Amino acid sequence: MALAQEFFAGDTVEVARSLVGKYLVRRYGKAVLAARITETEAYVGRIDKACHAYHYRKTERTRVLYAPPGTAYVYLIYGMHCCLNFVTEPEGEPAAVLIRGVEPRYGLEYMAKNRFGRTPEELNAYQRKNFLNGPGKVCAGLRIDRQLNGLPYGSRELEVCGSLSEAGLPEFPEDQQKLAVQVSKRIGIDYAEEAAEFPWRFYIQL
DNA sequence: TTCAGGATGTACT
């Protein structure tokens, strides 16, 4: 059972805050991958110079940001990495939440293969520490690319669940304790003037 | 542990 689509129809900043601690479930072929969301950022086209759809800009790339809530928005950055977002707010209002970091729960074998072409046992300390702690790494590890751009919410390939049991998977004991969600300004948007200061990044300390 | 520099393609001016 995935989160209801209405979850994504709400205020983008609140959705970003609420997504921390939820679970990303990715399916392809026989693979079922699950990861806990540890870091997000809000992007709001109406008022946010860092958003691709700032001031309701409409281009081929930003078209997906106007889609119904929960739609996947995947774009290429720096010529080689993909970033995963979920569209928020009612259809026609361009906004989204960027998934900046996750930690693996199920499917570690697949994730390690997707990221480094190795088994989990073969990873060195640096690779373990920097496994899925960035937007490009999340997409690489979960095998998310622009083919998923525009994917309607509720698709089996990519879901967001409130808990592992909602995804039909056993819970992890360490996930039961309450989370302290931290807040900060967003990363890598120094060009965005006053919007660069918005406290729209949410994360949990590991 | 921190830092500088390079890789790389697309969207948009």
Add this chain to the structure above:
DNA sequence: GTACATCCTGAAC
């Protein structure tokens, strides 16, 4: 032509 919601490597400390 320029900028970009990034990541990896290798060198210095």
